[in-house]
Amino acid sequence: MFDIFIGSNISESNRPKLDTSPSADERRQRTIHSLTLKAPASVPIRMSTTSYQIEDGFVSTSAGSSVLKATLAVDVLDESASDTSTASLVPTPQHKLRAAHSELSSRLFPRTERFCSGAEAVLRVASHVSANVFEYPLLPTADGAQTQEIKRKARARVVSLEIRPGAADAVRGALAVGASSAALIPSQTLPMFLPSLFQLAQNAATSAPAVFHVACEAIRRDMAVASSYEPLYALQHSGALLLNSASPQECHDLAVVAHVAAQRLRKLLIHFYDGARVAREMAKVETLTEESLETLAALHSTAQIGDVVEQVQKVMDDLFHVLQHQYRVYEYFGAEDAEFVVVVVGEAAAALKQAAAYEQMLGTKVGVVQVRLLLPWSHRMFAQALPTTIKRVVALENVAPSALTFQRGLLTQNMQVFFQSTYWQPVVEAAPVVVTGVYGGVFRNSTFSVGTGRAVLRHLATASSRRAFVVAKSEKLYDAALVNAPSESSQATKFDVVYGESLELEGSAAYTKQFLFYGFDDVESDTARAGTETNKLFESTVDLLNKNPATRVNAVVTHSAGEGAAERPVSTLEVRIALDGGNGPVTSEPVEQADVVVVNRPELLAHYDVARSVKQGGKLLVLTGWKTADDVDERAAFKQQVASRDIQVLVVDTNELATRVEDDAVAAVGLQTAFFKASGLYDESVVLALLQAQFPEEKHTTLRSFVSAVWGDVLTLTYSSKEWLIATDVDEEAAAAKPLTEFTNVATSKVPFASSAESATSSKTNGKRRSFGEVSRETKAAWQLMFPNAWEAHHGMRDHVTDLVTVTKWERLTPEDYSRNVFHVEMDTTNTAIKYRIGEALAVFAHNDEKEVVKFLQTYNVDPEALAALPVTHKKKKNEAATGPNEETLTYFQLFSHVLDIFGRPPKKFYQALLERATDEKEKTTLAALLDADGKDEYKRRVDETVTFAELLEEFPSARPMLADLLTLVPRIKPRHYSIASSMKMNPTSVHLLIVVHDWTTPGGKYCIGQATRFLAGVKVGQKLSVSVCSSVMKLPANPQDPIVMAGLGTGMAPFRAFIQERAFLRSQGVKVGPVALYFGSRHKAKEYLYGDELDAFEADGLVTYLRCAFSRDQEHKVYIQDKIAEDKEILADLLLRQNGHFYLCGPTWPVADVREALVSSFTQVGGLDRRQANATIERMREEGRYVLEVY
Incomplete structure (x- = not known):
């Protein structure tokens, strides 16, 4: 056994030759860059994943600069039984690798690479090492393909059981008859297992080995799932060993360690890991083959005597030959003379290590200790892992802040005792300051990132406070976490907050690509099968991404139950691809800003804030029949997000393309093809080759044609950023679209919205009589005006309307006989909130033509003076309670004149809504033809002819929606922006506009005029207009002397x-x-x-x-x-x-x-x-x- 420190070059003449024979007594150290090892001929030396064959007794290799000052230790394990020597690089100079001379070293344990999740890796180990595996799923779910394969090939008997009091009795029964057992449980169910776990821990020495694999989760009030180790606190006095895994690879490897340790030490092992992310994240994992695991299960060792933590470390050492990685119960990474150290358990370790490496480059003396064995605790071994130069140290706990109100975290307790013990022998006399940090629990608002890790290290190095702190991605997410965890709000003032968003490494984006897929689950009634079809689609996409061996792919599939208007459950696939050839650690982070987001149903955009997941300048691919921006009739909030983020919207109608092929399997690759076109990862020929490998040769011609069709049909929509930026959300527009001034925001109605819409037509269409207990809308409106305090009714501006201005001048600037009507408008701003700067624009809220509105209401058989109540959504500022009414009362004339864009151009979705409601067969045939691929020319003609909502409703009378439906199908009138043509310094009480009437003649000869300019061309002096001031790119230089x-x-x-x-x-x-x-x-x-x-x-x-x-x-x-x-x-x-x-x-x-x-x-x-x-x-x-x- 010998140690070599790699640091600098030496010449060939003085290169040392180190004898590795078992009888050698001499141990020498040299600082070298080129490594020479002397060993028996034909013995391969394995360094990491590369093998070097020795010729003539020597082998040379170059050590890169990235491993300076790393320790290299080589041990010839058993020359008589094996011809293999193993060399491994360890990230700290304090530790030396020493593999045990045990029967593990004389056997071969083949490994294979699999793409699987942490939970699947754990199940694979448990099902081949134990005799029994007991699953306790929180919800009934369908097993994935890998899980089904694992269970089918399992050596163990795998049983799925319900969670209930006494749920662990089955495990106790199996152990009582001498059968080794493993249990997979979610942490939420630990309270039901506690009595049994305490008994098992006390009787572990005399029973068969048992391992409980615990997926640690916490469910917030908004039903979001995060990880939390807080439930494990209940086991701190049980005598069980708590072993942690921080990644899918560790889930596999430490599951092996847990089972071997349980068998050797005769202790109850609790192997725990992040159930929200690590358990579900799919990645390339080096797993032992089924044969290797069964070989491992057949090995037996006598019980060991001594410190339990040392025995666990001995197991890790002995398994180095098996796992090809040296694990440590306390593993240090960082500067030898670190002054600021973070001690952490769990998935945050990888990000913290990257953050520490970066901060070291900036000159900060920092380090990270990853604790894998949380309990029991060894002060002696912990002291060996720490530098003796520490000034401040943080115990980073994965719990909710409220948990620390009643007791200290396990890490904090152990560390505070340690630094007061004789095991701590510091360079300076003063004990370091121990601070507690919180990054998990129900309070969790984002998975730990490198930027968050840097924020923690900087806070530790610069802050003087001894207060505990909460780790948050950003202030916005922190506030949201408080809302969704009200039990934490009262504790918030007791903690400092550390934000990591501003410290993310900008260059890291160049080496990774991130993608998000959204899909409705087609199966709704059967919970166990929900999302199966979507899962298959996701799995096939990830399988294609994994074909490139030069990349690392991490993926997570999540399912969410529908809520609110989105009643259908939704699945999402998060994919992160590392383009660095597979080197370096991978942090387990959610995809928050994707390069490409794929949506398989456009309806998703109406209910979920999908655009927020697209990074600035990214791409949004929607599988839909949209052809132009006018077809995008989604929530206006979506349009605002798209425009503000400069998102490229791509569309392709894979459903229509699929009708061109008879083979369903070929048609199913439409999404993957469109995705690869949008992502730019591969060109068309590569994608075709990847797909052809999955199909028999007789289908290649059909596949080639279909892929070519999809590739060519991916279109980029051109939209007006200016218009989309000022769009108003549908729910808010009902409140925002201002009716007459006299009725603005009158009253909070207690009558449901649908009933008010019904009452407007009841007296004229179906003769429905009100019951004696029902009060008319008119009566309620009168009450609201008479008793405003009791009804909380008030007048006021909507959120997006700044104020009302009065027209004081209207002048046409071009001759009456001239074809272009250009006019100048001046408005008085006295006693208003209107303040504008040079270059800004004025948003004007126009009205529909009154005569056309009356005519439409007559054809729809609606009383123009009947009252309606619209829901109102008010935007509120941070830390402010919602204000204003939740309904607005107005007449139907006001509704269709000032709110609904009934004379606008309908999108294709409106045609679909009419088809679903049509009762006349002829009308249904016409509508269906317009929506069919063969009817695209007729549909385009209607678009070119500016056919309006009102005209369609008149054309298809049997398809007329109920008023309540019509109010959701027809969009709100959008404000029009006009550049301000005046300076407020020169005109302090007025604002001027320069406007040209927008008119045109359709190909069919129909004369049309824009809604806003038509309205403004007819305004009269003294008329009031609803307006708001909007920013613009037009700004004068700050220096007035600049040209x-x-x-x-x-x-x-x-x-x-x-x-x-x-x-x-x-x-x-x-x-x-x-x-x-x-x-x-x-x-x-x-x-x-x-x-x-x-x-x-x-x-x-x-x-x-x-x-x-x-x-x-x-x-x-x-x-x-x-x-x-x-x-x-x-x-x-x-x-x-x-x-x-x-x-x-x-x-x-x-x-x-x-x-x-x-x-x-x-x-x-x-x-x-x-x-x-x-x-x-x-x-x-x-x-x-x-x-x-x-x-x-």
């Missing part, structure tokens, strides 16, 4: 009028302002020179330095603003390059490329740059906010 260059087309002039007014006001106050250049474009100067008199006056006054107008149709050849920009190369090079000016473009998208090219030309021909430099300069200007586009 500004503005290019506006048509109504794109609006923000630039505000810019000029702002500069004019500043100059009037004595502030020196910089040059102003304006390029304005329209068709005719005589008809469309918007604000021409003002612009000419500003130019004459010298405020506008350069006024360049391009009137495209006033001459034979058309002239556009890009032409004017191209003429001013010298001016633009000076303003933008030499004076670092700002450039702005506002208007339609079509001139963007030409305008940019004109700037590039200016920079190259006058500015002295080449094209690459010119383009780079524009990009830098964009990043600095000096090149701003607001186009539509």
Whole structure:
């Protein structure tokens, strides 16, 4: 046996030759980089996973810099029985590997790589090492394919039992007859097992060996599952051994350790692990084969005498040859002279080790101790693991904070006693400060990440507080955890909080890809079978991802019961792929920000916040028949998330494509094909090859055609970020869409919403009479107005409406006979909350045409004056109670005039809703044809003709939904945003807008006009409008002396009028302002020179330095603003390059490329740059906010 410290190079001439024969007495140490071992000829030396054959008595290999100061120990185990010597790298210089000369070393234990979960790995070990395995599932569930295989091949008898008082009697009975047993139980059921466990622990010396594998879980009030080791506290005086696993690989290996230790020590072993994540996470695990496990079960050892912890460590040492990994009950990782150390049990260890390595590189002396044997505790062995330079140490407990209110955590207790004992021999006299940290239990809000680990280490190194602290991913998740764990809220003030979100390692994303799959479970009635089909789909997808041996794949499947509107259960698949060739530790973290999210049913988007799971700039793949952004009629909150995160929405109708093939097995690969197209992991040919390997050759032609069709049909939807950003959630829009001012937020109605919708038509359609006990909606509304305090009724603005403004001026700027109606509107903001800054926009809430509303209500046989009650959802600020009414009372005229977009363009989902309700066969046939693939041309024609909701309801009278349904099927009227055309400094009591009427003629000759501009074109002076102020990318430079260059087309002039007014006001106050250049474009100067008199006056006054107008149709050849920009190369090079000016473009998208090219030309021909430099300069200007586009 010898030790070598690897640290630096030595020359070939003085390379040591180390004798490894059993009789050698000499042990030498050298600091070397190239390793030479002398051993008998033909003996292979195994280092980690690589074997080196010795020739002529020598073998050489190079040790990389990543293992500097690591200890290498080699032991020839038994030359007479085996020709194998084993070399292994250990991460600390304090420990030396010494494999036992036992019968374990003389046998071979083959291993194989499997993709399985921690729970499956445990079951595999238990079913081949024990005689009996007793399962106690919390809920009846269907076994997966691997679990079924394990049970089928099991050496043990595997029995599934119900959880009830006395549930462990079966285990006790099996042990009483001498049969070794294992039990798999969830931690929530431990109270039912406690009496039996205490008895088994006391009688373990005289009974057959027993191991209880405990999946530790905690269920929060919101039914979310997290891990917690808190239930194990009840066993601290039982005499049982508590052994922990922190990963799926450890679940397998330490399950082996647990069974061998139970047999050798005659002690009750409790093998526990994270049931929320580690137990369910699937990863590549090196498992012993069935033959190896059965060979291991047949080996017997006599009971050992001495310290129990030492005996457990001896088992780990002896199993090194079997498991090919040296485990330790207390394993240290970090600096030899660490001053700040975290002691942890469980799955947080991997992230903490990575965090410690990173912090060490930054110069912080930190370390981590992973405790695998929680009880019993050995002060002597714990002292051997710790550096003696510690100043502060944290015991990181996986429990809820409230648990520490009544007693200290087990780690904290053990450590506080240890540091006061004689076993602690520190460099300094003072005992280190012991702090408790909490990261689990029902309070848990995110799985431990590297960033969270860094936050803990930094808090330990910098904070002086001795208070316990709670570990949280972010403040938002911490607050959410308090809401879902009310028992913790009262304890929150007793703890510090450590947030890890800001310390995540940004570069790590380059080496991993994360994916999320959402799917409805098709089987709803049978709990045991729920999710089976979805599981098969997930399993086949993960199987394809595992085909690449250069990557590591970790996956977790979760199931959730439906709640609220989402009554169907949902399954999710989280996948993390490491692209680093399989090296390094893997932290067990949930996928929170996926590169690609796949949704197999678009209905999921209406009930779950799927978009929040997509990372910034990521992709969302939806299996649906959507073709355009207009088809996306999901909750507006979804659209806001998509737009704010710049998510790329991809769609493919795999159901429609599947109808083209008769083979169901081939059709089932549609999701995988679309996913690989979206992910970019493989190209089409690789995906086809992977799929063909799963099918017989006669199906390859069909498969090739189907894969090609799916690959080509994956479309990217183009949506308006500006419109989607200001969308309002459906539930909130009922509250937000403002009816008449006089009835805003009148009253909290006590009548259910559906009944109020019913009453509006009851008197006219079915003659239904009210019962004597029922009060009419009209009566209730009167009561609400008469007794507002009793009914908690009040007037007020909705959450998203800032205030009401009064129209004071409406002026058409173009001639009456001109085709384009451009008008100017001014609104009084006196005594309102309207405050705006330069460049911001005004959101205006428009109304439907009153005559058309009355006509629609007549065709629908609804009394316009009947009252309706709409549910209201109020946004509340942090730590504030919900305020305002939960219902809004209004008339049906107000509802369809001010709230519902009944004259908007319906998506395909509305056609489907009509088909489901139609009773007339002819109408059903027509609707079905429109939804069929063959009817896509007719559907497109209807879209092009701007067929409205109202027109469809008139066309298909038998399909008319009930009013309560109609209110959920028809979206709310969306506010329209207009750039503000005034400066508040120059106009402190008014806001101005510049608007053009949006109208068009359809291919069929139908004249249409936009809802908002139609409304605003007809407003009268004195009329009140509901408005809100919205932010914009248009902002003036902070320094008023910076030059500004503005290019506006048509109504794109609006923000630039505000810019000029702002500069004019500043100059009037004595502030020196910089040059102003304006390029304005329209068709005719005589008809469309918007604000021409003002612009000419500003130019004459010298405020506008350069006024360049391009009137495209006033001459034979058309002239556009890009032409004017191209003429001013010298001016633009000076303003933008030499004076670092700002450039702005506002208007339609079509001139963007030409305008940019004109700037590039200016920079190259006058500015002295080449094209690459010119383009780079524009990009830098964009990043600095000096090149701003607001186009539509």
